[in-house]
Amino acid sequence: xxxxxxxxxxxxxxxxxxxxxxxxxxxxxxxxxxxxxxxxxxxxxxxxxxxxxxxxxxxxxxxxxxxxxxxxxxxxxxxxxxxxxxxxxxxxxxxxxxxxxxxxxxxxxxxxxxxxxxxxxxxxxxxxxxxxxxxxxxxxxxxxxxxxxxxxxxxxxxxxxxxxxxxxxxxxxxxxxxxxxxxxxxxxxxxxxxxxxxxxxxxxxxxxxxxxxxxxxxxxxxxxxxxxxxxxxxxxxxxxxxxxxxxxxxxxxxxxxxxxxxxxxxxxxxxxxxxxxxxxxxxxxx
Amino acid sequence: xxxxxxxxxxxxxxxxxxxxxxxxxxxxxxxxxxxxxxxxxxxxxxxxxxxxxxxxxxxxxxxxxxxxxxxxxxxxxxxxxxxxxxxxxxxxxxxxxxxxxxxxxxxxxxxxxxxxxxxxxxxxxxxxxxxxxxxxxxxxxxxxxxxxxxxxxxxxxxxxxxxxxxxxxxxxxxxxxxxxxxxxxxxxxxxxxxxxxxxxxxxxxxxxxxxxxxxxxxxxxxxxxxxxxxxxxxxxxxxxxxxxxxxxxxxxxxxxxxxxxxxxxxxxxxxxxxxxxxxxxxxxxx
Numbered sequence: 206x207x208x209x210x211x212x213x214x215x216x217x218x219x220x221x222x223x224x225x226x227x228x229x230x231x232x233x234x235x236x237x238x239x240x241x242x243x244x245x246x247x248x249x250x251x252x253x254x255x256x257x258x259x260x261x262x263x264x265x266x267x268x269x270x271x272x273x274x275x276x277x278x279x280x281x282x283x284x285x286x287x288x289x290x291x292x293x294x295x296x297x298x299x300x301x302x303x304x305x306x307x308x309x310x311x312x313x314x315x316x317x318x319x320x321x322x323x324x325x326x327x328x329x330x331x332x333x334x335x336x337x338x339x340x341x342x343x344x345x346x347x348x349x350x351x352x353x354x355x356x357x358x359x360x361x362x363x364x365x366x367x368x369x370x371x372x373x374x375x376x377x378x379x380x381x382x383x384x385x386x387x388x389x390x391x392x393x394x395x396x397x398x399x400x401x402x403x404x405x406x407x408x409x410x411x412x413x414x415x416x417x418x419x420x421x422x423x424x425x426x427x428x429x430x431x432x433x434x435x436x437x438x439x440x441x442x443x444x445x446x447x448x449x450x451x452x453x454x455x456x457x458x459x460x461x462x463x464x465x466x467x468x469x470x471x472x473x474x475x476x477x478x479x480x481x482x483x484x485x486x487x488x489x490x491x
Numbered sequence: 492x493x494x495x496x497x498x499x500x501x502x503x504x505x506x507x508x509x510x511x512x513x514x515x516x517x518x519x520x521x522x523x524x525x526x527x528x529x530x531x532x533x534x535x536x537x538x539x540x541x542x543x544x545x546x547x548x549x550x551x552x553x554x555x556x557x558x559x560x561x562x563x564x565x566x567x568x569x570x571x572x573x574x575x576x577x578x579x580x581x582x583x584x585x586x587x588x589x590x591x592x593x594x595x596x597x598x599x600x601x602x603x604x605x606x607x608x609x610x611x612x613x614x615x616x617x618x619x620x621x622x623x624x625x626x627x628x629x630x631x632x633x634x635x636x637x638x639x640x641x642x643x644x645x646x647x648x649x650x651x652x653x654x655x656x657x658x659x660x661x662x663x664x665x666x667x668x669x670x671x672x673x674x675x676x677x678x679x680x681x682x683x684x685x686x687x688x689x690x691x692x693x694x695x696x697x698x699x700x701x702x703x704x705x706x707x708x709x710x711x712x713x714x715x716x717x718x719x720x721x722x723x724x725x726x727x728x729x730x731x732x733x734x735x736x737x738x739x740x741x742x743x744x745x746x747x748x749x750x751x752x753x754x755x756x757x758x759x760x761x762x763x764x765x766x767x768x769x770x771x772x773x774x775x776x777x
Contacts (some may be wrong), residue, residue: 278754320581327585424708455775
């Protein structure tokens, strides 16, 4: 065979068994190293693949809990909306709608926004890590920069990154990459999840379930805004996280989860004619 | 060399150039196939790696939105808690605590739980997909099965899967793998996120941001339970999702997000002596 003749003419190739053995050795070392890496990450891996937490390797005897250990105290029940608290709360949140036309002329006081964020901060969190940061943007120039970043990325999203089905699914909501509400709304609230924190002794502190915890906190925030008579729009701007994080000078452990526009609707504000699912479509009894 | 002599004695190895060419060909084909797979998943991949959505390939001209396209309607503001709505809501949710001692003797009516889930169902969701299922477990034998599954997995979690730091971080909360609240609490609510749905025409419907949406809905549910004077415990049982999904006969597109125990506290119920972060630790102004 011509190929064999050609290959045999090379000095290097004549020593192929040695080369092959060397290659096998390299592959074997790589495999062993990979296995070791895998087994060191074996902790806390959920079968669903949902949960991923990383821990710095350290001496086992040296472990301290992130929270102080002290005696538990008697539980004291808080306020309720009773009588008929569940129904009265339902009547409150049932009226919440996402709006996209904010009046630039009417502005709630910052104190109201602060109370809403205090409420959001009561959310439960994995091992009480409270892994959230709420950035409240009131300054016009910063809102303008946020809008520029979001519109730039969203134009690429709508044209290239989003699947045509996604763009089609958004058509009934009449959204596109132009986002006047980002400068019209008196406040933007950018909610960051802290993917990890720093303990008092300077070590990295794991924030268990930080996305779920921060989203729950966002749910409480929405109720709170509704209670205060404010409207909002929940958005999750695709690919804008890193640029917005840099704009606001937030550290690398924080990742943008939700961008909320907050304010009062314009007089002619319109909303999609949406129905919500019936109870029997979302509730199953056992 | 002895090795060379041994290798040369094999008939197969004498034809190594052909074998090598064959191997290279296989690797090349594998590489090309992988690249094609990558580029077909190029849509909707977030730079942060947070968002992953999959679409069935189909003819572009054939796309229909999941929602009906109809004219938008005038926005009508809903109820509020004003005057001082934000402050009054804060006073309500500030009193919420996660409890672990539920009274098995006092039981809220199912109607109250239903209203709370109606409230949760008002949450916003990506492209209004409403990607949540609430399984309410009242039946003692089902609660017993849930407890058996969770305690079995949690024992493995505490002993093997969770990093010692995680177990240490949970020590101040005095939790372990024994979970009496799963049978004491009059209701368990298992919240599933629907990772995808089915459109009217039978095609797979993508559920954008289903984890964030469902977690927001859980946040609204917590507020609602508090309004009704009910206490709860939010848990995210590691590795129990598939077994609990099967126990409740839920379809494969649903993944367990949160398991909630709901009811009234025992008289001697104790809670960890936790402080929440101050406002200036969670709020940044711009």
